[in-house]
Each structure stands twice: as C-alpha cells, then as structure tokens.
C-alpha cells in the first residue's frame with residue numbers, strides 16, 4: 124500500500140468516512156491528517172461545476188465552460204488525436220475550475236437507437252468507442268486531474284435505469300459491452316471508473332464481483348478508483364467488498380457506519396477498507412497536485428475555436444445530389460427552420476454545460492460567404508403544424524435558389540433518464556419539408572440530433588449535413604462546411620436503419636419491469652445488419668461523404684498488419700477515414716460477418732497519395748470462449764478488409780492465423796438463430812441455451828410486498844391504498860404537464876420520482892431521509908399506513924437529534940440536503 128503510514132494513523136471511523144461523499148460533489152476531508160476534499164464534476168463534453176444548488180440532472184446552473192460537441196458527435200471524427208486534444212482542453216478547464224475528477228467520457232454501447240443517452244455515448248462499436256475514449260482520457264489526465272469513464276457497464280437504457288437487471292451472455296458482455304472499457308482502462312489508463320446504476324445478471328454492477336473484481340481488477344489490473352453513479356449504491360458493504368472506493372453523493376454518514384459495523388462484526392476484514400482508502404488517497408493526492416502549478420488563465424476564445432475544430436471534423440455529409448454542396452456564392456439562399464434561430468447543440472441531463480459563447484446559425488448570416496435572402500421559422504420546435512409559418516417559409520423559398528432547412532430533435536426529446544419513444548423527426552417539421560419541396564426542390568437539410576433518426580423524407584432533399592450535437596461552436600462549423608471552407612470528413616459511428624422495426628433489439632428494448640434480455644447477443648449495429656441480409660439500412664456504419672474522392676490501392680498484408688496507398692483523386696484537399704474490418708471465415712463459432720479492428724484518418728491534398736499502415740493488435744483475431752473462460756483465437760482464414768464504410772470495402776485479402784486450439788464453445792444445434800445471424804427473433808429457449816441458464820422472470824411479482832429496490836412506478840399494484848393513490852396522482856400530473864406543454868417538468872417527474880427505487884430517497888437526499896425512514900415509507904406502501912407514518916416520524920426525530928448531537932446537520936452550498 125502506498126499510503127500505509129497515513130492509513131495507520133486513521134481511526135476506523137475516519138477511514139470509513141472517506142468512503143462516501145461529503146456533499147453532492149466533494150469527497151470527505153480529514154484536516155488533522157492533511158487529507159483534502161476533492162471535487163467531482165460532470166461531464167463528458169464540458170465542465171458542469173455547480174457552485175450553488177446541486178443536482179445530477181442538470182437542472183441548476185453551472186459555472187460557464189466550453190461546450191464541446193457531445194461524444195456521439197466526436198465519434199464521427201474517427202480521430203483519436205483530436206479526441207485527445209479535446210481532452211486536453213477539458214482538462215485545462217477542469218483545473219481552472221478546481222475540479223479533480225471529470226465525470227466522463229461515457230462509453231456505453233448504442234444497443235438501440237432509442238436509448239435516451241445515445242447522444243452522450245460514442246458508438247455501436249466497442250473498438251471505435253474505446254479508442255476515442257482512451258484518447259480523450261489521456262488528454263484530460265495530461266493536465267494532472269482524473270477522467271472517470273462511465274457507466275460500467277451495460278447501462279444501455281434509461282427507463283428504470285436504477286433497477287433494471289441486464290441479462291447478457293458472457294461472450295457478448297466481453298466482446299461488445301466491455302471492450303470499450305477495457306481499452307479505456309488499459310490504454311487510456313483512466314484513474315477513475317463510474318459503476319452503472321443497473322444490475323448485471325442479477326447483481327448491481329457496483330457489487331458484482333465478476334465485473335468489478337475478476338474482470339476490472341484481476342484481468343485488467345486496474346488500480347484506480349471506482350465511484351458509484353449518483354445515488355447508485357445499493358448495499359454499501361457489498362460494494363466495498365467489490366472494490367468500490369467512493370459512494371456519491373453523501374449518505375450523511377449512514378453507510379459509513381454500515382462499513383464500521385461490518386468490520387466490527389467480522390463480516391469484512393479491515394484490510395478491505397484499507398485497500399480502498401489507499402486507492403482513494405492516491406486519487407486525492409495525485410489530482411491535488413494539478414492545483415499546485417502556477418494558475419494558467421483559460422483562453423475562452425481559443426477553447427471556443429477548439430470546439431469548432433472538433434465539430435468541423437465530426438459533422439457528416441450524408442447526401443450531396445448533383446453536388447448541391449458546397450453552396451456557390453452567387454446562389455440565393457433561404458434560411459428556414461427554428462433550429463437556425465436557436466441552435467440545438469447539446470443534450471439534456473447531467474451532461475448539460477453552461478456555454479461560454481454560443482453560435483446560432485442566424486447570427487452568422489452577415490458573413491459574406493453566404494448569399495442569404497432571409498429567414499423564416501417555418502415550425503415551432505415544441506408546437507404543432509402552423510399553416511401560417513409554412514406559407515411564409517414557402518413564399519421565401521420560392522425566391523431562393525437553395526433552401527437551407529434546419530431541422531432536428533428538440534432538447535426535451537434527447538434527455539438523460541428517458542428513452543425516446545420513436546425514431547421520427549416531429550411531424551410539423553416534415554410537413555414543412557413537404558410543402559417546401561413543392562415550391563423549391565433544391566433543399567439542403569442541416570440535421571441536429573444526437574442519435575439515429577428515420578428519414579422517409581430523404582428523397583425530398585438534395586443535400587444532408589448531419590451536425591449531430593456539435594457544441595457551442597457547431598453553427599459556425601456547419602456554415603464552413605456548407606460554404607466549402609471546410610471539406611467534411613465525418614463518418615457515422617452508428618448505423619442508420621430504415622425504420623425502427625429493423626433494429627436488432629427491437630423486440631427486447633427497453634426492459635420494462637424486472638429485466639432486459641440481450642437476446643440479440645453480439646449482433647449489435649452493423650454486426651447485425653451485415654448478417655441479417657434481408658435488412659437494408661439507410662446509412663451504414665462508417666459512412667460519410669466528402670467534396671473530394673479517394674482511391675484505395677496496393678494493399679499489402681503481413682502478420683503484423685496492412686499497408687495500402689490512398690490517393691485523393693478529386694480537386695480539393697480532404698480527409699479520409701480508412702477502416703480495417705476483419706471477418707473470420709470459419710463458421711464453427713457464430714460471428715458477425717466483419718468487425719472493426721482498426722482505423723486511421725488521413726489528410727490528403729488534391730492528387731496526393733499517402734502510404735497508410737494499420738497494425739493488428741491483441742483484439743484483431745480474438746474471441747471470448749465461454750468454455751475456457753478466456754480470450755482465444757480460432758485457427759482459420761480471416762478476411763482482411765479495407766473500407767471507406769462498413770458496406771464499402773475497397774480492398775481485401777485473406778490471411779491464415781494459427782489459433783489457440785481451444786475447444787469449441789457452442790453446440791451449433793441449440794443456437795440456430797445465432798448461427799444464421801437473424802438475431803432479432805431469438806426465442807427465450809435459445810437465449811437460455813446461449814446463457815447456459817434460465818432467465819429470471821421478467822415480470823414483477825405483484826403478490827410480493829414492495830421493497831427497497833422496487834420503484835415508485837410499482838406502487839400501481841401496492842397493497843397500500845395511499846400508495847396506489849400517489850401512483851395515480853403522479854401519472855395524472857405527468858399527463859397534465861405534458862398536455863400543458865411543460866414537457867421538461869413532466870420528464871423530471873419520470874426521472875426523479877417514477878423510476879426511482881425507494882432506497883434512492885435515502886441515497887439522494889444527503890441525509891434528509893435515511894434508510895429507517897424508508898422502512899416506514901415501505902410500511903405505508905405495503906398497507907400499514909398509520910404504523911408507517913409513526914415509524915417515519917419517529918425515525919426522523921431520532922435522526923434530527925443524532926445530527927444535532929453531532930452538530931453536523933447543515934445544508935451546504937454544494938448540495939447537502941438537496942432533495943431530488
């Protein structure tokens with residue numbers, strides 16, 4: 124242990140006190156030993172340091188910081204160096220704001236296009252997500268502070284995120300859902316990991332020994348800190364045993380006492396606590412050093428420009444019929460759409476950043492590159508169809524050569540805590556598009572949203588620029604792409620299906636009650652569409668256009684990697700993302716057709732040729748064998764493919780690889796759908812054959828009394844009449860608020876009340892409610908109203924007295940006592 128001396132001077136209570144927060148954002152300090160508090164703050168694409176009232180849903184304002192493009196956007200750059208540079212800038216701002224741990228990046232896989240936080244995550248591909256995250260982490264940590272990769276793991280839906288049990292087979296877990304984390308840990312060397320809210324195969328991730336000990340610590344040799352997601356601690360002692368150093372936010376000492384008691388009763392050895400304290404102290408002391416340097420002013424303008432640069436590399440040109448883009452300067456342009464006036468640039472929830480500057484497309488029209496003839500709103504992002512607005516927009520469009528139409532999803536639709544209900548763009552926007560098409564067919568759409576949407580309207584547009592959520596400088600970046608000042612080079616980091624029904628998890632997303640079954644196994648994103656050959660997609664993974672063209676040639680294959688030449692065959696400079704896919708030719712083990720195993724982004728002047736090398740690594744040929752319980756390589760021929768997109772393979776060759784000769788893991792006869800690849804229709808029996816055990820009953824047992832981990836939503840069948848009344852009241856308020864147009868408040872009810880497990884009220888209220896009071900609430904819920912009320916009041920009284928005696932009951936500015 125590195126800090127043995129200090130630890131030996133600490134009382135057991137002091138050690139335990141470090142194991143949960145001091146308030147909403149800070150860790151506990153111990154003055155007499157010179158142990159300071161450290162500050163943790165969101166987030167993944169900008170600092171959200173709350174100086175006043177604190178919350179984990181982005182409700183209260185934070186100190187201004189640069190809002191970089193969100194991870195879904197950055198991923199389209201396929202540029203690890205750029206992600207690192209962005210990380211450096213994030214790190215500098217974190218140091219400036221005295222933030223020790225930056226709560227990002229988020230690297231969960233995009234299992235379904237509807238998952239509410241897709242905008243905050245990188246990709247449907249673990250290799251791409253892992254590499255970009257590693258770059259970003261290195262950048263952040265180069266400034267002396269810590270990143271915190273999240274949410275470990277299989278946190279792929281927002282509905283019931285604090286209680287859902289994710290059922291996934293071991294191979295899929297390793298190959299798809301953990302690989303990005305493995306890269307972030309091993310290559311990014313992240314100093315902190317945030318455990319996810321959900322359960323994994325029956326255990327909360329934070330307590331899951333397989334995940335947290337066997338994989339994270341023993342296999343990956345991770346020696347950093349694990350912090351719970353906010354309010355995500357279930358059984359504190361079980362968490363500690365699994366190596367969870369820090370529970371956030373504060374539980375006002377309640378859970379620290381549980382640790383002390385567990386040691387006193389011999390349930391755990393003191394050494395378990397000491398090891399956790401040692402790792403936490405390392406995080407505290409090493410990140411504090413970042414603040415000992417001479418303070419450097421953050422140049423806000425330079426950081427804004429960096430945000431623009433990241434956006435410029437990440438925005439994707441998806442359609443360019445008849446080379447409508449870049450716009451010629453003499454073309455008269457009508458600017459239409461609510462999103463042109465008020466840009467859509469980030470998602471809602473804990474990642475929300477209070478930007479230092481904010482560019483809106485309309486503000487940039489004065490600039491000479493664009494010959495704008497005017498603006499019309501056309502639609503209201505939260506409203507219904509407006510004939511008046513449409514008519515005005517059409518009148519303007521008639522006078523223009525080209526219509527620049529800004530559409531997308533609104534802020535309330537893409538929010539943490541809620542999954543989207545459909546993949547559609549709101550109808551009033553499409554009605555506008557239809558009307559515009561009747562008067563002017565030269566339409567270029569600028570799309571703003573952080574996840575895949577359906578585009579049945581695509582035939583009506585000639586140009587499509589996908590801005591994703593491109594941060595505070597995104598509007599300028601879009602403008603530079605439209606006018607040709609920048610040649611687009613983004614490529615999709617996720618597949619765009621034609622319709623939601625085509626997606627691999629369609630029948631199994633989201634898990635509604637107890638569990639969610641990942642029946643599609645490893646067939647996520649393009650891994651599914653490639654094999655399910657009757658399913659066409661709108662835009663494949665890896666797709667994106669440029670104003671120039673590239674030719675691929677002279678592929679040379681060796682046992683170490685691939686070398687090839689790439690030539691810019693067009694008239695302007697540009698950047699191409701060269702993608703390496705590998706496909707095992709043996710059919711002994713079911714697999715996707717091909718998987719991304721490398722990539723590189725190359726800048727080329729017109730006519731220029733460059734030699735490119737992509738090396739194989741430890742992930743190129745491996746698969747996880749559930750029989751040997753380790754990574755193996757199958758002896759087989761492997762197709763090595765170089766592509767400009769996952770469906771656009773330009774060069775290919777085959778190599779034989781000598782494998783590890785492990786026994787075959789599967790009985791083919793019991794897994795026909797997995798071998799056929801049509802994995803969105805897997806029966807429960809076949810899934811159980813893959814898992815090797817039965818699935819839990821996915822439905823609530825409505826006969827059982829409600830418990831700590833049941834949610835308020837389950838009050839619908841509670842024994843207590845009062846609880847059922849409260850449930851109906853919540854549902855009614857939600858509906859009413861929605862009808863009144865107060866969609867964000869309605870959403871808040873779903874996030875912080877409806878889907879909250881009862882234990883959450885003790886974990887998230889900074890000591891205002893404790894577990895004995897939750898016991899009383901459960902008595903009420905389970906039909907013992909008066910007994911429950913008495914219990915709550917009694918426990919509350921005890922708590923107030925205890926806190927008075929300790930002299931500790933305070934409401935600190937950083938959020939202790941915050942009720943959410």
Ligand code: BGC
Pocket residue numbers: 165178179180226273352353473
């Ligand atoms: C989110 C985390 C975030 C934390 C603190 C949670 O609700 O899931 O991503 O870092 O809040 O704001």
